[in-house]
Amino acid sequence: MLWTRDALTIATGGTASGDWQGAAGISIDTRTLHPGDLFVALKDVRDGHDFVGAALETGAGAALVSRVPEGLSANAPLLRVDDPLSALESLGLAARERAGQARIVAVTGSAGKTSVKDALSALLSAQRSTHASAKSYNNHWGVPLTLARMPAATRYGIFEIGMNHAGEIAPLTRMVRPHVAVITNVLPAHLGNFDSEAGIAAAKAEIMEGVVPGGHVVLNRDNPWFDLLATRAASLDLTVVSFGEAADASVRLLGLSQRAETASVEADILDEPVLYKLNAPGRHQVLNSLAVLAAAKLAGADLARCVLALGQWKPGDGRGARRRIRLDPIDPRSAFLLLDESYNANPASVAAALETLALAEPAPTLTGRKGRRIAVLGDMLELGKDADRLHAQLAEAPHMASVDVVFVCGPHGKTLYDTLPKTKRGAWTPDSAALAPLVKAEMRAGDVVMVKGSLGSAMARVVAALDALSASRKKR
Ligand SMILES: Nc1ncnc2c1ncn2[C@@H]1O[C@H](COP(=O)(O)OP(=O)(O)OP(=O)(O)O)[C@@H](O)[C@H]1O
Numbered sequence: 001m002l003w004t005r006d007a008l009t010i011a012t013g014g015t016a017s018g019d020w021q022g023a024a025g026i027s028i029d030t031r032t033l034h035p036g037d038l039f040v041a042l043k044d045v046r047d048g049h050d051f052v053g054a055a056l057e058t059g060a061g062a063a064l065v066s067r068v069p070e071g072l073s074a075n076a077p078l079l080r081v082d083d084p085l086s087a088l089e090s091l092g093l094a095a096r097e098r099a100g101q102a103r104i105v106a107v108t109g110s111a112g113k114t115s116v117k118d119a120l121s122a123l124l125s126a127q128r129s130t131h132a133s134a135k136s137y138n139n140h141w142g143v144p145l146t147l148a149r150m151p152a153a154t155r156y157g158i159f160e161i162g163m164n165h166a167g168e169i170a171p172l173t174r175m176v177r178p179h180v181a182v183i184t185n186v187l188p189a190h191l192g193n194f195d196s197e198a199g200i201a202a203a204k205a206e207i208m209e210g211v212v213p214g215g216h217v218v219l220n221r222d223n224p225w226f227d228l229l230a231t232r233a234a235s236l237d238l239t240v241v242s243f244g245e246a247a248d249a250s251v252r253l254l255g256l257s258q259r260a261e262t263a264s265v266e267a268d269i270l271d272e273p274v275l276y277k278l279n280a281p282g283r284h285q286v287l288n289s290l291a292v293l294a295a296a297k298l299a300g301a302d303l304a305r306c307v308l309a310l311g312q313w314k315p316g317d318g319r320g321a322r323r324r325i326r327l328d329p330i331d332p333r334s335a336f337l338l339l340d341e342s343y344n345a346n347p348a349s350v351a352a353a354l355e356t357l358a359l360a361e362p363a364p365t366l367t368g369r370k371g372r373r374i375a376v377l378g379d380m381l382e383l384g385k386d387a388d389r390l391h392a393q394l395a396e397a398p399h400m401a402s403v404d405v406v407f408v409c410g411p412h413g414k415t416l417y418d419t420l421p422k423t424k425r426g427a428w429t430p431d432s433a434a435l436a437p438l439v440k441a442e443m444r445a446g447d448v449v450m451v452k453g454s455l456g457s458a459m460a461r462v463v464a465a466l467d468a469l470s471a472s473r474k475k476r
């Protein structure tokens, strides 16, 4: 039992009715609800109260509501509060309070939050009971939900914290009260909501406001905003641990050899020399891994075991996951390599993904023709007035030179497409739905294809179309 009925009532100040004992988990979505969960009726795109009946039928133990939804019986298992979101926040605070043995890490940054959170969670859960945010649950409901789901006996809690506007991170980090805060980087992402990149840096710095006294902040030494962030940390009496390639970084990359599938990393982690293999060759993932090891060590984990576990870790779908897809199910030489970077994009992460593509070696084919490097790029969103210029600039990205064919979709992407030399142009379409079949038809044995774009550009559609290429052949 995650929460007893009494604990829930006390934490939320709500009024319980009906016959129920407590909650095995917390759910906000009937599609992912587990039996025994407390269903929280949040108001987002739709009003969660419309789903309370369905939640109870699916097996929810009770529902946290502000009113009795129509059609429910008088003795339905409910916990009534004024506002379910603030009740969820109160529950989150109670969870943080009772998890007295937990060491808490909070992760923010323009790119790499989920990658760092997932890797940390994989490493730490091999050592002690670990609780981490699901998916990218990093906003005003995602963070209190993750807190409310944290078991009392948790030893490591890993929280992703994100933002679209200034002022959003501060209240979330004050709930989480991390011992270690990580800022992966500050990049011109979500620039649309800010006057300047300095504004983004200041908004990321808010994560420090919740760090417990004597806590640590892990900062990217190579990022242009390091000094500003370090000054802020000093003003809050927090200890800065820097990571990067710079000579004075306290967690420092000493050597890197990148191959198509893996990277071999030599680093110094707070005066401990380490060597490890990473199943994610991109330089950005290598730098993320330094932040991961720094945070793990600061949280009190055994570094040697973390390094071993890191060798087993693989990036998730859309974040550098890679797979070979055979065009002919029985012939391994018919395969092309898919680099799935589809989850999200900004100028820096596209540049990083192009480098990863450049590193991948297309295979020779049966006809002796070499495979090609193909980039499939959707719009990078929320870049504000510079959007078209930032898209066009990708044509000049250092590693674009080694890409053979570029497929592009989206209104901003059109400026990139028109800037590319004609020999590199695959096709441009208004959206990913129209692009997917064109990319699918283009694939040949030996090719390497990298797919990337902002979440809103739905580039996962292209990935699904490419995956279906192997599935549809298999069925024949
Ligand atoms: N340090 C980094 N620098 C640049 N790009 C990165 C970095 N880390 C990850 N990426 C790339 O950015 C994309 C998003 O990664 P990830 O999901 O880890 O970031 P996130 O910060 O959690 O994003 P979101 O804000 O959407 O939750 C992926 O394609 C990933 O490969």
Ligand SMILES: [Mg+2]
Pocket: 113, 114, 115, 135, 136, 138, 160
């Ligand atoms: Mg994320």
